[in-house]
Amino acid sequence: MLPFERVAIIGLGLIGSSIARAVRQYMPTVKLTAHDASAEVRARVEELDFVDDVTDTAGAAVVDADLVILCVPVGAMGAVAAAIAADLPAEAIVSDVGSSKAGVVEALAAALPGRTIIPAHPVAGTENSGPDAGFASLFQGRWCIVTPPEDAAAGPVARVRAFWEGLGANVETMDPRHHDLVLAVTSHLPHLIAYTIVGTASDMETVTRSEVIKFSAGGFRDFTRIAASDPTMWRDVFLANKDAVLEMLQRFTEDLTALQRAIRWGDGDALFDLFTRTRAVRRSIIAEGQDDERPDFGRAHE
Amino acid sequence: MLPFERVAIIGLGLIGSSIARAVRQYMPTVKLTAHDASAEVRARVEELDFVDDVTDTAGAAVVDADLVILCVPVGAMGAVAAAIAADLPAEAIVSDVGSSKAGVVEALAAALPGRTIIPAHPVAGTENSGPDAGFASLFQGRWCIVTPPEDAAAGPVARVRAFWEGLGANVETMDPRHHDLVLAVTSHLPHLIAYTIVGTASDMETVTRSEVIKFSAGGFRDFTRIAASDPTMWRDVFLANKDAVLEMLQRFTEDLTALQRAIRWGDGDALFDLFTRTRAVRRSIIAEGQDDERPDFGRAHE
Secondary structure (H helix, E strand, O other): OOOOOEEEEEOOOOHHHHHHHHHHOOOOOOOOEOOOOOHHHHHHHHHOOOOOEEEHHHHHHHOOOOOOEOOOHHHHHHHHHHHHHHHHOOOOOEEOOOOOOHHHHHHHHOOOOOEEEOEEEEEEOOOOOOOOOOOOOOOOOOOEEEEEOOOOOOOHHHHHHHHHHHHHOEEEEEEEEHHHHHHHHHHHHHHHHHHHHHHHHHHHEEEEEHHHHOOOOHHHHHHHHOOOHHHHHHHHHHHHHHHHHHHHHHHHHHHHHHHHHHHOOOOOHHHHHHHHHHHHHHHHHHHHHOOOOOHHHHHOOO | OOOOOEEEOOOHHHHHHHHHHHHHHOOOOOOEEEOOOHHHOOOOOOOHHHOOOOOOOOHEEEEEEEEEEOOOHHHHHHHHHHHHHHHOOOOOEEEEEEOOOOHHHHHHHHOOOOOEEEEEEEEEOOOOOOOOOOOOOOOOOOEEEOOOOOOHHHHHHHHHHHHHHHOOOOOOOOHHHHHHHHHHHHHHHHHHHHHHHHHHHHHOOOOOHHHHHHHHHHHHHHHHHHHHOHHHHHHHHHEEEEEHHHHHHEEEEEEHHHOOOHHHHHOOHHHHHHHHHHHHHHHHHHHHOHHHHHHHHHHOOO
16 A cells, blocks of 8 residues: 555655655656756656656646645745645645755745645755756665654654655654754754865965865865755755754854864874764764765775 | 885885785785784784785884885874884885875984985875775875975985876875875865764764764765774874964864854855855866765665
8 A cells, every 4th residue: 555646746856856766666656746947857857757747837736646745945845835735635745855844844834724734854865966866766774854743643644654664764753843953963064064164175375276176085075075965955954944053053163163272282182082982973873874884985996 | 117126114004004905916026014013903914914024123124125104193203213213224215104294204304314205195095994994996096195305306206106106196296385285175174174073963962862873864974984084193183284274274164154144144145155166166076086976975775
């Protein structure tokens, strides 16, 4: 028994197109409709042929759906929800894939009063964007966090969980505000730091851009992958999860200042203690299957 | 014609053991002697069998060498150089693989007056340490920066360059002080930031350690690889390259503060502009062959 039979996807970037491909692969009998605001993306998806029907409006995509997934930047969620409101079947469940949740829960509730809304966030992605970047196995073994509103009924929550499990994800349920705190640490702060350091390195007068690129294997290149992520998506995340991001940033800055002081005063023991502690975190991530243990991320050396 | 016939390696961690394995593979007629301060490491290297002779003292390893490479933390360079001084043949060239160079050039010159010293820094590595972590292809297609003292003769510089080219590296010559500036941006600052953020994330009261690990695929895990690097090596790098690191840290903090202000005041355009600019840097790194273009570092998803 499939949790849903007719799935509509609004937004066909990396995540939306990966969901579509995964549904095709793991739930081949599901009818897939889809819409993207960009005519160019719609034309490309017709060519790639991983949905049954690409519609010219968001409303036309959802008119017969039992699950609608909004895969657009979090700043656009409210407007897209408003655009489908008139065509949304009464029994349909609306979900999304946004990287911040408290604001999305509010925006969807305001645009779709009385409807069944079960937000979710698959914690998976790559540095590439657009419908060509997606692939069916993106969610395999990754976590998807479902953040139902307080008054959500058990049935729809169970169906959304079953949907993500069907795509290969591990599912966890979380309060939207707690989700935003957890992701501020594990995702939003790392992205912000990566964007900053790549910007800082590009603006040196004494070191050329070409030197930065040439010698990036010393560590810098690991930051550039994250800092190549979609600019619109990430602008919206930082604006939507402002309070949690600013709180994490404050803590990070305090810790960095302490380390700066240790370097200035030659306190090698403080440095050594921190560097030993952080090594253990890496080991746990590999033990939990959340990263590849091959050294250097399995990068080819020949 | 090989640039050297008898190579001594002092220190058999990731880099030293990779050099030994690469010499075995690409210059099989070279006689390899080696020493490590740890008896445990020496015993393991005997088992792994990638050098001709493992000696109980550093002096015994260099006694017949025409190239000696010091592969120890930069804080230990002076002491190791002093330990080999009495046994070092007059015509031998001494090199090293330290990640900061101005201090190493000084320490080696002080410990080995009148000897031929040609420092170098292969910009390559993984998050793993020790003699088991090394592999012969580590330097293939990576850069090695040679930083000769001002009065170095052309012949020894050319031989050290030829040695690294023989192991598959691209070689660039650089002034030691400029090297330290370039690496402060491309390697030291990224490591410092990664260590800090992993520490910050481990110290939350509102988010558990297990949540940080579980949801690390959102970006955090990319920092943990770097933050798993060898603690002794990195403590020494920050202390040795203090001035350049503190200067980069200051610039980074200014840039981060500007971004923090943009988030606080909801300046989406400033965020979008930076995030678009940093994307271009990633493309250049891939175009220059300094990283793998497969999305998500080719991490397996099934």
